[in-house]
Amino acid sequence: MNGQQPAFASWLDDTNEITRMFLGASQIPDLVNLAGGLPESSTFPTADLAELANRAIAENGADALAYSPIEGNPALRDRIAARFGSERLKLDRSNVLIVAGGMQGLDLVGKVLLDSGDIVAAQTPAYLGALDAWRPRQPRYRPFFPDQPRFDPRHAFSDAKFAYTVPNFSNPTGKLVGTDVRQAMVRAALELGTWVLEDDPYGSLYYDHSPLNRMIDIAGSVGADIYRGPVIYMGTFSKTICPGLRIGWVIARPDMIEALTIAKQGTDLCTSGLNQQIAVDLLDAGLVEKNLPRILSTYKERRDVLCAALEKYLGDHFEWEVPVGGMFVWAVARSPDMNTDDLLKFSLDHGVCVSPSSVFDPDGADRSGIRINFTYNAPDRLTEGVRRLARAVEAMTG
Numbered sequence: 001m002n003g004q005q006p007a008f009a010s011w012l013d014d015t016n017e018i019t020r021m022f023l024g025a026s027q028i029p030d031l032v033n034l035a036g037g038l039p040e041s042s043t044f045p046t047a048d049l050a051e052l053a054n055r056a057i058a059e060n061g062a063d064a065l066a067y068s069p070i071e072g073n074p075a076l077r078d079r080i081a082a083r084f085g086s087e088r089l090k091l092d093r094s095n096v097l098i099v100a101g102g103m104q105g106l107d108l109v110g111k112v113l114l115d116s117g118d119i120v121a122a123q124t125p126a127y128l129g130a131l132d133a134w135r136p137r138q139p140r141y142r143p144f145f146p147d148q149p150r151f152d153p154r155h156a157f158s159d160a161k162f163a164y165t166v167p168n169f170s171n172p173t174g175k176l177v178g179t180d181v182r183q184a185m186v187r188a189a190l191e192l193g194t195w196v197l198e199d200d201p202y203g204s205l206y207y208d209h210s211p212l213n214r215m216i217d218i219a220g221s222v223g224a225d226i227y228r229g230p231v232i233y234m235g236t237f238s239k240t241i242c243p244g245l246r247i248g249w250v251i252a253r254p255d256m257i258e259a260l261t262i263a264k265q266g267t268d269l270c271t272s273g274l275n276q277q278i279a280v281d282l283l284d285a286g287l288v289e290k291n292l293p294r295i296l297s298t299y300k301e302r303r304d305v306l307c308a309a310l311e312k313y314l315g316d317h318f319e320w321e322v323p324v325g326g327m328f329v330w331a332v333a334r335s336p337d338m339n340t341d342d343l344l345k346f347s348l349d350h351g352v353c354v355s356p357s358s359v360f361d362p363d364g365a366d367r368s369g370i371r372i373n374f375t376y377n378a379p380d381r382l383t384e385g386v387r388r389l390a391r392a393v394e395a396m397t398g
């Protein structure tokens with residue numbers, strides 16, 4: 001032995017240093033972190049969850065503490081089917097897979113659909129976690145931009161293994177995809193025979209717009225006994241209850257659920273039975289509906305505070321749309337000379353941290369924008385963060 005072990009897999013070379021830099025930034029004292037997509041922890045229903053956790057162990061310990069079926073606790077699968085099903089969208093347990101957070105759903109879809117070099121049509125800028133999840137599969141990306149006036153999903157989706165979209169308040173842009181574009185994307189998927197991944201962690205976080213139909217609702221189960229459409233829908237409790245529960249769900253055609261189940265077997269055998277039992281009980285107790293109003297009022301106020309501070313301190317350098325939901329404002333530099341990777345370095349020196357657009361670009365090339373989170377910090381910290389960011393911009397450009 002000469003101390004040389006075999007090399008790490010090649011995909012590990014294909015990452016970016018920016019992500020590591022901003023994750024490491026949490027160690028900096030007094031930093032205002034506007035980079036992460038984190039919820040406000042005081043919105044977690046801790047007292048209710050403590051009671052439900054206690055009950056799950058005391059009353060259902062034998063099941064909750066054992067391995068659960070790979071597909072998930074049958075009672076939870078039934079409740080998700082009932083919650084999302086309708087006259088138009090007939091769902092049963094065979095349409096539902098319980099996963100350890102939406103992130104696992106993304107990973108499993110990559111596992112079952114992608115061979116190296118396959119094409120993923122991705123709404124761009126794209127969620128960094130999805131790009132991370134699929135990196136080991138080495139797909140090729142075809143970016144698409146649903147808000148462009150002449151966006152044609154038939155062109156964008158052709159030859160793709162699947163199309164990836166976050167129609168409710170995309171991460172990173174906070175943009176809402178309109179109903180006509182949702183319909184066009186579903187039509188294109190049906191015509192082309194491709195899959196569409198509808199990733200919907202923010203679907204409950206509408207602040208001042210009435211909720212639009214989900215793409216899976218648009219696809220529906222018309223004419224079939226249960227849903228057999230091309231949309232693979234993903235949801236999670238991370239934004240409405242808490243991310244630490246690590247409970248999400250995939251709703252799809254039964255054959256897709258079976259394939260994902262085989263993939264999940266090789267990933268973690270099953271999602272935590274205890275957390276699934278808590279999820280059953282929290283749905284029965286109406287905890288999402290009870291918790292949501294407080295989340296919505298807290299986040300709406302913070303969005304307004306952030307946008308007011310941006311207007312006051314950074315309006316000369318950036319432009320943005322006020323998002324009608326979600327967790328992020330996407331600000332695009334007015335000057336083509338602004339490099340937001342460089343701005344991240346300057347902003348860390350000024351005690352604030354934002355996410356640069358390069359990490360949301362499948363090619364890593366976009367240096368024109370920043371994602372700013374408004375849910376994690378209290379209003380005064382948000383304003384202070386923007387003030388610091390403005391100083392960083394001045395230091396960089398001045």
Ligand code: PMP
Nearest residue numbers: 037101102103127171236238248
């Ligand atoms: N998809 C998107 C677009 C997200 O923003 C997130 C969380 N930041 C996830 C999926 C994953 O969420 P979780 O694993 O916590 O359910």
